[in-house]
Amino acid sequence: MLGGERGQNLVSGWENLGFRLQKAQLGGKEVFALAEKAEQKKGRGFYLFPPVATGSRLLMMPHGFYDLHTRDLGQSLFAEGLFLAAAWNTVHRNKSPGRTPVAAGDDNPWQWDMADLPNTYFTALTRAFARIQPGGHLIQLHGFAKSKRKSKSARDSDLVLGNGTEAPPGTLLAFGDCLKMNIPFMVRFYPVETRDLGGTENISARILNALGHNGFVQMEMSLALRDQLRSSRQLRQTMLNCMQTAWD
Numbered sequence: 001m002l003g004g005e006r007g008q009n010l011v012s013g014w015e016n017l018g019f020r021l022q023k024a025q026l027g028g029k030e031v032f033a034l035a036e037k038a039e040q041k042k043g044r045g046f047y048l049f050p051p052v053a054t055g056s057r058l059l060m061m062p063h064g065f066y067d068l069h070t071r072d073l074g075q076s077l078f079a080e081g082l083f084l085a086a087a088w089n090t091v092h093r094n095k096s097p098g099r100t101p102v103a104a105g106d107d108n109p110w111q112w113d114m115a116d117l118p119n120t121y122f123t124a125l126t127r128a129f130a131r132i133q134p135g136g137h138l139i140q141l142h143g144f145a146k147s148k149r150k151s152k153s154a155r156d157s158d159l160v161l162g163n164g165t166e167a168p169p170g171t172l173l174a175f176g177d178c179l180k181m182n183i184p185f186m187v188r189f190y191p192v193e194t195r196d197l198g199g200t201e202n203i204s205a206r207i208l209n210a211l212g213h214n215g216f217v218q219m220e221m222s223l224a225l226r227d228q229l230r231s232s233r234q235l236r237q238t239m240l241n242c243m244q245t246a247w248d
Helices: 006-016 070-080 121-131 168-183 205-209 223-231 234-248
Strands: 019-026 029-036 046-050 057-061 085-088 136-141 159-162 187-189 216-221
Touching: 019 070, 019 223, 029 159, 057 070, 057 159, 070 085, 070 136, 070 223, 085 121, 085 234, 121 205, 136 205, 136 234, 159 168, 168 187, 168 234, 216 223, 223 234
Parallel strands: 057 085, 057 136, 136 216, 159 187
Antiparallel strands: 019 029, 029 046, 046 085, 159 216
């Protein structure tokens, strides 16, 4: 799919895996939607692809039911930008939504965390992306609560950018510098400007970094930034423009 195939063989292949691949509409644009069949839902995710493979970026929302607005933001950014694909989780990351995630005798409270689990369709997509786009960027949207951060640098931030390592590449720094100059929010880099929210345990980051791929980008956003991005197409376009300026 990332390489541009859209034929009947893929439709049949996905059918055999319990998925349905079909055309759909998003923001007035035609897309290909990949979803599990109603009778075979196992929490393997939901995916969108453009009719023709375009660009070198992949968008992931691994905590769509937990990080407020990231589901909607992913949909808007995919509709308005150029992405090879977008992926959403379809099961809450917490096996007890709405309750404290750490319970007595519970050694795995985040049982369905698509940013952590090692053998999922998200990790398969990550590896496929590394093969198809060795110089591309995989962007994950996340949200954080300022009140839960221990460091002042994180509490004062609206966007923390990291790539899961202690040495972010120049392409990530260029993207962040563009945002710093063009959006009215505090943007910081992990680890040079804050030691929080660096994505060092993120499974997609670990896969790409192990393969020597420098394109992982974790965007940790405050609620204020998510609210503004959700309501302002102009702000979303500024973010998309910075991706293009830094990476194309």
